[in-house]
Amino acid sequence: MSDQTWTVDRVAAILRELAKEDELPQHLLTAAITEADTVETLGLDSIGAVALIDRLETEAGVPLPDDFLDFKDSVADIVARLSCMS
Amino acid sequence: MQIHWPDQFTFIGKTRPEGEAVPAAQIAGRAANVADLLRANGCVPGDRIAMWVSEGENQLAAMFGSWLAGVSFCVLPSFAGRTNTERSQTRVDDVFSVLQPRLLLKTEGTELPENIAGQVPVVDLPGVAAAVPELDPNSLHFPMADDDIAFIQFTSGSTGGAKGAVVRFGQLLANLTAIADRVGMTDKDSMVSWAPLYHDMGLMAVLLPLSRGADVVLMETDHFVRRPAAWLEAISRHRGTVTTAPPTSLKLLTRRVAKDVDLSSWRYAWIGGEMVFPSILKGFEETYAPMGLAPGVLQPTYGMAETVVGISCGEPGEVWSEQDGFASCGPVLPGFQHRIVDDEGTPVAPGERGYLHVKGASVLRGYLGLDPFDPEDFFDTGDVAFEQDGRLYITGRVKDVLKRGGEMFPATVVEAVAEAALDLRTGRAAAFSHLRPDLGKEELVLLVESRQWDDMDARKVAGAIAQEVGVQMDIIRPAAGGRIPRTSSGKIMRQKAAALYKEGQI
Numbered sequence: 001m002s003d004q005t006w007t008v009d010r011v012a013a014i015l016r017e018l019a020k021e022d023e024l025p026q027h028l029l030t031a032a033i034t035e036a037d038t039v040e041t042l043g044l045d046s047i048g049a050v051a052l053i054d055r056l057e058t059e060a061g062v063p064l065p066d067d068f069l070d071f072k073d074s075v076a077d078i079v080a081r082l083s084c085m086s
Numbered sequence: 087m088q089i090h091w092p093d094q095f096t097f098i099g100k101t102r103p104e105g106e107a108v109p110a111a112q113i114a115g116r117a118a119n120v121a122d123l124l125r126a127n128g129c130v131p132g133d134r135i136a137m138w139v140s141e142g143e144n145q146l147a148a149m150f151g152s153w154l155a156g157v158s159f160c161v162l163p164s165f166a167g168r169t170n171t172e173r174s175q176t177r178v179d180d181v182f183s184v185l186q187p188r189l190l191l192k193t194e195g196t197e198l199p200e201n202i203a204g205q206v207p208v209v210d211l212p213g214v215a216a217a218v219p220e221l222d223p224n225s226l227h228f229p230m231a232d233d234d235i236a237f238i239q240f241t242s243g244s245t246g247g248a249k250g251a252v253v254r255f256g257q258l259l260a261n262l263t264a265i266a267d268r269v270g271m272t273d274k275d276s277m278v279s280w281a282p283l284y285h286d287m288g289l290m291a292v293l294l295p296l297s298r299g300a301d302v303v304l305m306e307t308d309h310f311v312r313r314p315a316a317w318l319e320a321i322s323r324h325r326g327t328v329t330t331a332p333p334t335s336l337k338l339l340t341r342r343v344a345k346d347v348d349l350s351s352w353r354y355a356w357i358g359g360e361m362v363f364p365s366i367l368k369g370f371e372e373t374y375a376p377m378g379l380a381p382g383v384l385q386p387t388y389g390m391a392e393t394v395v396g397i398s399c400g401e402p403g404e405v406w407s408e409q410d411g412f413a414s415c416g417p418v419l420p421g422f423q424h425r426i427v428d429d430e431g432t433p434v435a436p437g438e439r440g441y442l443h444v445k446g447a448s449v450l451r452g453y454l455g456l457d458p459f460d461p462e463d464f465f466d467t468g469d470v471a472f473e474q475d476g477r478l479y480i481t482g483r484v485k486d487v488l489k490r491g492g493e494m495f496p497a498t499v500v501e502a503v504a505e506a507a508l509d510l511r512t513g514r515a516a517a518f519s520h521l522r523p524d525l526g527k528e529e530l531v532l533l534v535e536s537r538q539w540d541d542m543d544a545r546k547v548a549g550a551i552a553q554e555v556g557v558q559m560d561i562i563r564p565a566a567g568g569r570i571p572r573t574s575s576g577k578i579m580r581q582k583a584a585a586l587y588k589e590g591q592i
Contacts, residue, residue: 022525026561027544043548045558046311047334047491054342066313066342071552 006082008035011075014055015042023051035076039069060085087230087255089150090273090299091223097142098320099306105324113146114223120151120191120211127209129188131156131229134238136187136206137283138162138198141214142304145283146292148191148211149237153228158235160185160250161284164493164556166202171554173502175201180248181240182206184454232256238454239286239391241494250454251391260447261394262297264419265290269328269354270402273299276351278326280310280317285492286395287330287359300328310335315344318374322347332359332492336370336384337526343373350378354402358387359492361480362415364408365526381405388415388480392465393448397422398478407477411523414477422446424478425464426471434472439481442471481521486580488519488530488557495557497580504532504562507550508543516570517559518584531561531587539564565592 004010012033019028025043033042039049049069056078057064062085069078091110098105129135137148137159145161152159166178178201187206192198194210212218230236236258238250265271277300279291288307295302303324310317314335321329329352336357357367367384375381382403389396400406400416407414418424425433426440434440443464452458459465468485471478486497501515514535519528532551536543544562551559569592571582586592 022522022527022529022560025544025548025558027541027548031541031545040552041545041549043545043552043558043562045490045552045556047338048558050314050338050342066315 040071096303110223111220114221115218116147117150121154124155133188136190160238163240241391271298275300275327278303280305282307286391290395318344325351328354330356333366334491340369356387360489362386363526386413386415412479439472442467504547516583518580529560533565
């Protein structure tokens with residue numbers, strides 16, 4: 001998977017997948033997710049953030065630190081950081 | 087209260103991830119210093135103080151220093167440090183107006199959140215690096231009697247107002263003794279805990295080992311939140327035998343598995359603070375069995391701040407059992423009387439569900455500034471349970487609080503944030519838990535009566551609740567006007583709304 005480039009759409013797809021698995025809020029299945037959205041405005045708490053880090057790590061194929069995400073991080077921040085790591 | 091001091095404490099945090107051993111004599115010295123500081127700042131026996139301290143040394147020093155001075159303490163609840171909105175300020179103001187602390191203790195060089203600063207005089211404790219004179223901990227004398235207040239614990243009352251549970255030494259000792267006896271705790275045990283001290287489980291994790299001379303390995307809660315695996319690594323490194331955690335943390339660690347840990351020293355874990363579902367326990371047990379986790383270590387536990395902390399927990403080594411999709415929370419602790427009753431207050435037959443009431447030496451006499459409970463009467467836990475083969479099973483709740491990650495969130499606060507985010511009148515939203523044993527969690531649901539609704543409304547509400555309350559709502563849905571059930575006086579009936587939601591009728 002690590003050969004894929006990181007985009008807002010890819011992160012949004014991961015968020016939706018986790019919502020489908022009942023790890024993240026259900027409204028993420030249908031609501032628009034933009035690059036400006038933050039972990040917090042998406043409605044995630046620290047438990048949801050761990051689920052997201054874990055899935056991003058699997059997708060990225062590289063270990064991510066447990067404090068990879070901050071509540072104020074935007075989707076664009078996540079894309080930028082993952083792009084540097086892959 | 088008799089404290090049995092271990093030789094040293096171990097503190098783990100961001101700056102000392104491997105753990106730093108600190109002699110008990112240093113904690114005792116710090117505690118004596120706190121007592122002097124309190125007296126010098128006008129505290130007299132019977133006063134109350136507030137604490138906003140994150141370093142282990144100063145947390146213990148503040149607790150025991152208060153008691154040395156005959157003063158009770160309150161570790162300020164987590165919401166006190168959240169965002170600086172008008173609503174959060176109101177909640178913090180409520181806490182201070184109920185608590186009326188003489189002063190607030192913090193560590194020098196740390197900053198107070200804006201909504202706490204300026205409420206009462208602040209007294210600084212010396213930083214962790216500061217040299218303090220050591221003192222034989224056994225020379226400390228706590229002048230408190232059974233009837234004196236040990237600490238105040240704020241709970242999320244179902245109405246959302248600040249409710250300070252008043253824990254007296256007699257009740258504290260009764261509960262600690264009951265739990266320590268059940269678990270067979272001795273000075274050979276070692277407690278590893280990251281649970282926050284504003285939470286009953288966190289305070290218990292410090293006081294219980296000290297009631298039997300066991301070791302204490304205290305991890306800063308933030309350290310766990312940033313890196314949950316650090317908890318299991320600490321058990322492995324420090325040969326922890328006992329610990330406590332909410333089931334959510336087990337779920338996190340089943341998903342994100344700790345590596346290279348040896349859990350063979352671990353013998354008992356109180357798992358509680360929220361509904362404990364069998365799927366979560368099984369997942370964790372299967373994941374960590376190859377790393378030395380023995381069957382019968384995880385013990386679903388039931389209790390609440392109103393009974394100090396514990397009401398029931400399993401016998402050591404006894405594997406929890408499952409009935410109707412619920413996990414057993416062990417036999418009720420010694421010293422409690424309990425009954426499970428129906429709507430009319432009549433005891434139900436064994437195995438049938440009803441409202442759980444308890445009575446005994448651990449049950450508090452009331453909340454600060456509110457009418458006392460009648461000690462002759464049973465205390466209504468607000469939880470629904472059944473009993474089978476002498477084991478308690480908790481199946482639901484009638485009080486209006488949401489639980490996630492061991493934290494309690496008043497439904498009314500969640501609703502108020504949602505209504506404000508959408509500019510709706512009060513009473514247009516209903517928040518409740520929908521039990522999902524299949525997912526191993528309580529699904530948190532918010533229904534909103536709003537004429538207009540689109541996806542962005544759900545987003546707006548979810549973001550506001552995450553920011554202001556710090557909890558992730560699973561489902562946020564519109565309901566047609568008038569669909570949320572109300573009493574004749576217009577009060578939201580959340581349990582009824584939950585039942586209708588479960589049946590797909592709302």
